Amino acid sequence: MTRYLLRRLAGAALVLLALSVLVYALFYVLPGDPARLACGERCNPAQIAQVRAQLGLEEGAFTQYLHFLQGIVAGRSYSTGTELVRCDAPCLGLSYQTDQQVTALILERLPATASLALGALVVWLLVGVGTGLLSALRRGGPTERILTAVTLAGTGTPVFILGLLLLMLVCAHLQWLPFPTYVPLGEDPEQWAWNMLLPWLTLGLFESAKYARLTRSSVLETLAEDHIRTFRAYGAAERTLVTRHALRGAVPPVLAVSAVDLGSMFGGALLTESLFGIPGLGRTLIEGVRRIDLPVVVGVTLVMGVFVVLAGVLADLLHAAADRRVVLA
């Protein structure tokens, strides 16, 4: 078990290293000059050259990358022209645009993304698994047909359309909720929850469709297994079969997929964050790409990578916990 974890984590470090190389390489292929953008519209070539030197863009791509790795492991110092700024490990660099430390920027944006992802998780586990279970129980009946149609529509609706529809219905038409603005949890938990409700529902319902179908097929698959026949032949009621025996078979796949989804959402649910103006990692990444802000893009991408890889390990651990036949090796 410990050996398994060590091996997985070593593998994860390699994946992240490869990811950082890839993002760096991509950035140098893209058109655009970060120094010109950072300097602004009215800079003359001399000023641009000065900014270029300040940002360390004079150096070769490989040297820049090595400095970046050094920053993560040991921290590094930056000159802003007038003073020396110390950036402690893990240092992901300074934003070209704002000179803010990327590590600090990510830590500042992470809570919003985390609130969104965890809330959505609760919604899709409740709605998705519940719907899937119900349609498995009522298979062949009208309930199942309606639920199948709804989940199919859910899978087919882009998340920003779903979000817009919810905004129009709940905020504009029914006026049950104000238009959401992000309030940090630390400031006012109640306002935080009320304002996050719609984003949670949007993202959670969008994901629910997938979980409903996954749960339904896993439960039906388990119901067709031989051990269900055993309990039926010993007088188990149909409801006992589903809740006690078949649902258990559906837990491992739902957990595994949930962990991976959660991991990628920690990297930012771009569309949902943009739609509801949530200052999370997804929006940070989009802004970084638009302004060719290499440190921000690389930093956010790496953090996303960390969460996705960790979620993979978590999914395996959960799977092993839910199904004792699984041996981690």
Next chain:
Amino acid sequence: MTPAPDRPLVEVRDLTVEFATADGTVRAVDRLSLTLEAGRALALVGESGSGKSTVAAALLGLHRGTGARVTGTVLVDGTDPATAPPAALRRLRGGTAAMVFQDPLSALDPHLAVGDQIAEVHRFHHRVSRRAARARAAEVLDRVGIPDAARRARSRPHEFSGGMRQRALLAMALACDPRLLVADEPTTALDVTVQAQILDLLHELRHETGTALLLVTHDVGVAAESADEVLVMRHGREVERGPVARVLGAPAAPYTRRLLDAVPRLDAPARTPEAPPKGEPLLEAVALRREFGRGRKAVTAVADASLTLHAGETLGLVGESGSGKTTLGRMLVRLLDPTGGELRYRGEEIGHLDERRLRPLRRELQLVFQDPASSLNPRRTIGDSIAEFTPRSLDETATRARVRDLLDRVGLDPGRLDAYPHEFSGGQRQRVGIARALAAEPRVIVCDEPVSALDVTTQAQVTALLADLQAELGLGLVFIAHDLAVVRRVSHRVAVMRAGRIVEQGDVAQVYDTPRDPYTRGLLAAVPALDPALADERRARRARHPEPAGV
């Protein structure tokens, strides 16, 4: 709801079960009638597709809600499982009649502890506390011979061996104190010594509790061991029924006679080689070894196995599951590399040849698999699958002619070379597998359980085909099987394996009639006899001398 004393426990009259399939209605059971008195044992015997399991399922109303059309009447202890209201049906299932299923790994919930599953079933029928139900589960597990039952009750099914899982399923049935046990192929997945233990246990429990038994089996020997009466089924109909000694000893129906003739017997005359093998052996293994894994976790699958195979000779390789016979077989054709010892083919050392130098010999060493359904590519025609192994030098017309010739040779219609594997029956698919092996013009064929998935009548045909081909082509055959009687029928010489070692080898007559190794003796004693009187006698002997193989 106790029936009148003169009324049988099970009454089935004109039972017909039909399933709707894409190709129309299939009648699995056709106007079958039977009765079973309390405390008696009836065996339903038949080959696959005879409808025997469908009858067993009907006794518990398991066809309800499946779309099967059931007509006729079934009464189990006065209740009709096809029409009883849900509460009465649940009382019947388990409470009156308990089913003991086949393939015990999938018959238990993999996520729950074995004891909890038995306790759960017990609580369906008895109003007791969880704790009392758990105690009852431990009690019945102990009764069926699970060692340290209270602790093992907390194990999950995959932590049990196959024999223990089958015992646990028997315990589940016992936990409800049923008046009838319905056992569907309860020992089919088990090794022969474990099968003997389970059948002895079943016999003992019935003796103790007076429970009636309806046993479904394809194995006439198992029926002879366990039943008072036999009902032979074919195509959903009754062929013959009567007391087990009469039906098996003096069968009246031609089908029963054919079925019994096809069953391989331990007392049949041994096969003698046409000419005693002489000269240089075709294949020779000297102290062949194979380990899996490294360091402390290394497992020795085959340890120091030595054997020889001559042209025109069949060497039987018998042993129980895990004895290493498949590993040895694969090493003999170099599908697995030996980790020690020598393998000589026509005098040349090939055990450690690299792949490039081995390549020219590959065609001469072929393998036939147990399950032709999974060893043939389902998306390719059988003609294409066979043609892959014909010599490269042939052009397309010549290749097709060769494939037709091979199909003809294994007794298949040469015109069907463009058909796909699923269009063939199990026996026919095995013939395709043999044709594919022959396509390479081999000198040695290792057959790994080639007939274990087949019905006895088909088994007899396939083994006869192998013998004909051998006589014609002078092949050296290695025949791997767990079934001692089949091995006796096809082999000239036999090697008995246990825990990776060959414990005994020699001529068939010598090994079977005067076995020297106690393990061989135990194996032979565990094979069900076709004569119920003999079965009783041997059961008594087993009770006095517990198996050396004891699992």
